[in-house]
Amino acid sequence: MQDLPNGHRVRIRRRGADKHPLILKAARELVAQSGFREAQMTAIADAAGIAIGTLYRYFPSKTELMIEVVKSAAQREVEVVAGIAMRDGAACEKLGAAAWTFASRALRGRRLAHALVAEPVEPDVESARLTYHRALSRVFKTIIEQGITEKAFPAQNAAASADCIVGCLFEGLVVPLSNEAAEASTSLSAHATAIITFCLRGVAGQMLSFPPPSAA
Amino acid sequence: MQDLPNGHRVRIRRRGADKHPLILKAARELVAQSGFREAQMTAIADAAGIAIGTLYRYFPSKTELMIEVVKSAAQREVEVVAGIAMRDGAACEKLGAAAWTFASRALRGRRLAHALVAEPVEPDVESARLTYHRALSRVFKTIIEQGITEKAFPAQNAAASADCIVGCLFEGLVVPLSNEAAEASTSLSAHATAIITFCLRGVAGQMLSFPPPSAA
Amino acid sequence: MQDLPNGHRVRIRRRGADKHPLILKAARELVAQSGFREAQMTAIADAAGIAIGTLYRYFPSKTELMIEVVKSAAQREVEVVAGIAMRDGAACEKLGAAAWTFASRALRGRRLAHALVAEPVEPDVESARLTYHRALSRVFKTIIEQGITEKAFPAQNAAASADCIVGCLFEGLVVPLSNEAAEASTSLSAHATAIITFCLRGVAGQMLSFPPPSAA
Amino acid sequence: MQDLPNGHRVRIRRRGADKHPLILKAARELVAQSGFREAQMTAIADAAGIAIGTLYRYFPSKTELMIEVVKSAAQREVEVVAGIAMRDGAACEKLGAAAWTFASRALRGRRLAHALVAEPVEPDVESARLTYHRALSRVFKTIIEQGITEKAFPAQNAAASADCIVGCLFEGLVVPLSNEAAEASTSLSAHATAIITFCLRGVAGQMLSFPPPSAA
DNA sequence: TATGAATGAGACTTCATTCAT
DNA sequence: AATGAATGAAGTCTCATTCAT
DSSP: OEEOTTSOEEOOOOSSOOOHHHHHHHHHHHHHHHOGGGOOHHHHHHHHTSOHHHHHHHOSSHHHHHHHHHHHHHHHHHHHHHHHHTSSSOHHHHHHHHHHHHHHHHHSSHHHHHHHHHOOOOHHHHHHHHHHHHHHHHHHHHHHHHHHHTTSSOSOOHHHHHHHHHHHHIIIIIGGGGSSOOOOHHHHHHHHHHHHHHHHHHHHSSOOOOOOOSOO | OEEOTTSOEEOOOOSSOOOHHHHHHHHHHHHHHHOGGGOOHHHHHHHHTSOHHHHHHHOSSHHHHHHHHHHHHHHHHHHHHHHHHHSSSOHHHHHHHHHHHHHHHHHSSHHHHHHHHTOOOOHHHHHHHHHHHHHHHHHHHHHHHHHHHTTSSOSOOHHHHHHHHHHHHIIIIIGGGGSSOOOOHHHHHHHHHHHHHHHHHHHHSSOOOOOOOSOO | OEEOTTSOEEOOOOSSOOOHHHHHHHHHHHHHHHOGGGOOHHHHHHHHTSOHHHHHHHOSSHHHHHHHHHHHHHHHHHHHHHHHHTSSSOHHHHHHHHHHHHHHHHHSSHHHHHHHHHOOOOHHHHHHHHHHHHHHHHHHHHHHHHHHHTTSSOSOOHHHHHHHHHHHHIIIIIGGGGSSOOOOHHHHHHHHHHHHHHHHHHHHSSOOOOOOOSOO | OEEOTTSOEEOOOOSSOOOHHHHHHHHHHHHHHHOGGGOOHHHHHHHHTSOHHHHHHHOSSHHHHHHHHHHHHHHHHHHHHHHHHHSSSOHHHHHHHHHHHHHHHHHSSHHHHHHHHTOOOOHHHHHHHHHHHHHHHHHHHHHHHHHHHTTSSOSOOHHHHHHHHHHHHIIIIIGGGGSSOOOOHHHHHHHHHHHHHHHHHHHHSSOOOOOOOSOO
């Protein structure tokens, strides 16, 4: 036995493919398709093309698997957005770019994004989801603090402002995605622009032009 | 069968008390106490002091009942906040007051607020929950539009800004409530102030003093 | 809700037969037939002619049901033997009669007796089984103490002697029953007589004639 | 395939260590530690430091392995006790010594002793366990018969008396061990003395002084 | 020969819903 | 109209055994 880098305690496996990512992928796709509710262990095993017992070789319980699903999906989002925060450049521009990046990614991968934000889960998974929110918030907080230091933004409670940005993005972009009817992407894009404009005003305390980057 | 004014399709009942509100109240309290997960039909019937069979005379399914729970709980919140929007006064003040009212109500009734925002539900209930978000957003939109008309606020996408406010309030206040550990109410209150300040800046595009009303 | 005399916390049931004894009987028969191992909840429900869900209305878990099975079966045995201890008469005679009664009952109901003595169970059920052993032992202890008082038996550790009697009866009579091949009842009867004779010698410290009662 | 002298039917193995005893040892230790319930095949293979597939090369099924475990553990106990029966000396003293030896070994190795006496098993393993009881009984029978021949003991059904002794020792010493709470070893020792005294009286039909040997 | 990943039958339990009384 | 016992589909998890490498 040993602790693997991915944090799971499993027997050492020498031969055969590690089905961990395979299962995670299948689970994530099921969740992305129909939400947590439809992601039964049997369905996940079927989707992964393995037996239910094999699934339990890699994940000790459904809860653990769902936590991994949330963590892995969330981690990716946070990484991308965090990458922007680390760039050189004005806080104001980075803030807009980070928000826009998150928004455009959420507009794709609708169902999964929604699952990461507002869908029914049990307490332990909820906790992992909350961690995602907080991680995302920290990225924005970092940018805001830089802006305050640079005098680009007025003094403010950076943590609260960051929470607000996350809330704006979720409520403005992700929650509407839950109803299946996909709106025209142009109107969604315009909506995203309005949302981000609001966030920038909230942080900067003044009107800022917000030119959405051409690349999503 | 007929459609009643209150929108419910029930069998005509001539004698005896209408147990509809009784059941709704019991269900709402159970959800407020322990969330949707713990609100089994049997438990609701017990709490209402009626038989499970009777419950099914008034609600055709658990889904329908939960939709009613969300609607009724949401309606109350919306009404209170809408009441503030209808007042005379400057848009700016009303905006702060409405936000603060929502916030303080959410800080009480944590569990219910959380259930209305982020808890696991099935698609049909999710839909009712979304309607609540939209209704709340409309209230803020009305205030913002008034403010734009009065030149108190700059021109903006009022609907998007309203969504943002709702998002800020939910993300900033309700989601953190999901972890059982109740923080000190003073820090929560300070947090609420920071959140609302952000919202006002986002709408007004400038620093606004935000004096929270003494009464909630 | 209320605590019923049988110690189970169930909803008050007004109409319909109380299926508690029906289930217990079915479970006991299954155990008597094939032991604990074969007594799956589904099989018990089938045997009782009810649905699995109904079974769980009356017993919260398999463990609880098995504990009841052990307790109810054991209680009956202890009661019968205890009845003899309460009679008037010489300790010596009562001791023989009690042992013989237990023995003859064990010779009938073989499988169940074996389950009560030596069969595989989980810890909680094991505990109930141990209680049975101790209760039976206490009956013999009472008789022995009476005999010591009456100077019929020498001074001795009555509790230990009682345990020994229980052990003799179990090992001598019940354990051999576990192999399906039923021996001739005459030889079993003779064996029982030899066992009980040993016990009487062990208690009395001298040779005692032991005339088995004609009635079983 | 062939039947080996040790009674095992195994494939002929020419090279490499015979892992039979290794596996048996691991299995026995696991059973001794946590009982049959916790002795899963995988756990046994792990404990033996071999692969599960290898385990199945030596034992065709779990049942077979458990039978071997019971047999081997039992054999050791029987051998030790039988060694005493083979000594020179008075039957009476040997009887006490044999009983005391068994008792003191049971007081150590509690869990294994309990598994050998009263733990949940399937029919085939049960059968092996019964064989152990009978073998132990035969040892005592031998001693008793010697005593009868020597006129040290009165005429009696030696087989039945021997069964009784086994029953006394099991019921008096092993069964109480099943509850985890380890009693003070002094009280256990006193209890063992009382049990053995009873057995001696049962066999000899008179009060005998029983001086427990100092060494176990 | 050895390995150990994979298998899947089967066990327990929950809870929304029905229907005879 | 009211009752609540009964139902059983469905979901999670375990572990003895197999077989390709």
